Amino acid sequence: MTSLRFVERLRDLVDGVEVVLSDIWGVVHNGLESFPEACEALHTCRQRGATVILITNAPRPADSVQRQLRKLGVPDETYDAIVSSGDLTRSFVADHPGKKIFWIGPERDSSIHRGLDAVMAPLEQADYIICTGLFDDETESAEDYRAMLLQAREHKLPLVCANPDIVVERGDRLIYCAGAIAELYRELGGEAIFYGKPHRPIYERAMALAAERRGHLAPLDRVLAIGDSVRTDLTGAHGFGIDCLFLTRGIHSEEFEGIDQLDPASVKELFGHPPRALMRELRW
Template sequence: MTLPPLLPHLAPLAPDYDAVLSDIWGVLHNGVVAFPNACDALMRVRARGAAVVLVTNAPRPNEVVARQLDSLHVPREAYDAVVSSGDVTRSVIVQRRGQTVFHLGPERDASIFTGLDVHFAPLESADYVVCSGLVDDEKETPDDYRARLELMLKRKTFMICGNPDVVVERGDTLVYCAGAIADLYATMGGEVLYAGKPYRPIYDLALAKAAEAAGRTVAPERVLAIGDSVRTDLKGARTAGIDFLFVTSGIHAEEVGGRDKPDTSALKTVFAAAGDMPKAVMRELAW
């Protein structure tokens, strides 16, 4: 297995692409602070004339995600549009108009329902469940939800997973996401629809936004995805038929030898387990 090049800079790759689909958490910020080099790199990509669409598994509408980016001082000049798994989740909720829903997740994700004709019901009677995360992701684990999942399984309750990520960085700590609960439910035999990466609907929406920003359709071979997860970002890019740049300093940092200097053999192991290889690798996104 030949490892792709470990690049110090994005600049040599940039001329090959007319659009960039960048992950947010782990690439542009860690939930606490923004990464200036990454923001600068995306601004330079846009300055070259390429479209930049941020693609995130955040279970919130894109405008809410944009406001969070503002609070972390990610410049609006770094991107043309945001597409979230929350956007995809909302489209599925609209399709289920007239059915009752139970929200499994923290109150901070309630914006996923804003402006929609939604009728809530207890878990014991709801027609379906929207899972956006753990109520207390600093203390709970997916196993804390097993009893509720067993009830859902008994009722054959359909689940929409509003955030397919299993874990995400918050500062220097990894916390569980909705994907961890959804995966547990799926292994128990439950029916789950994953709204975000690595599944096709979120990429179709992101590519449409990229075409809108560019003023023309962008060929798949001229699109580069950037992310820090082999499970969601690498797999999703390959499913969408586009190139992928892997950032090593995100959620896989410890697996690949640390944040400062990724280990070649460890990288090969991670990619072998994923069954695919990125176009290139960078420690952090930088121009």
């Protein structure tokens, strides 16, 4: 294994790339504002002929994600399409009509069941759990849900996790996500079903959307993933068989502070499977 270096510009990596599968949170915005240089970089990729699909663990359908992007100042021309873990979770709900759902998550995620035959019920009456996040991610952690999850385990309820992220950035802070609750549930012996990165279905749907736009399915060696999470973006890209550009300014920023090159031992410790390249923040 050779040393892994930082690169300065996306343009040094995209020759021959047909499809870019880019993360959203931490790549094009931080939850409070957009990153103009990152948006321009993806737009330029599109102008040069690549198809840009945003893939996100947001627990909301793609149209809701787009509305949020617009509010944060991410232009529509940044990307061709969006695939969210919320879309995949909605497919699960649609495939189980009439089943009773206990929902864990904030009211802002209510679009997850919009227009579906979703019957909300108390935990003791539910057939399964949908977790889109914490009720109050400003003050809570997964530990606040331990008693609830123990009760769910006793009822043998599957928990469908609509956002496998453990944490994301909100401005300069890290906040807990649904993945933290789902992982605790697994530790307690409960059944957790994950939709989103790093799991294969979100990549398959993104590639299918890209193929619709291009008229053919792009070879995997002409696909580049972009993200800032080892656990979701890098692991997901490796599992799907595509290269990953890893951004270090996001949730792993403290681990990369002051580093401009990684030796082979550090690469293995930090990543397991190394990305194609490192970049601090996305720019053309």
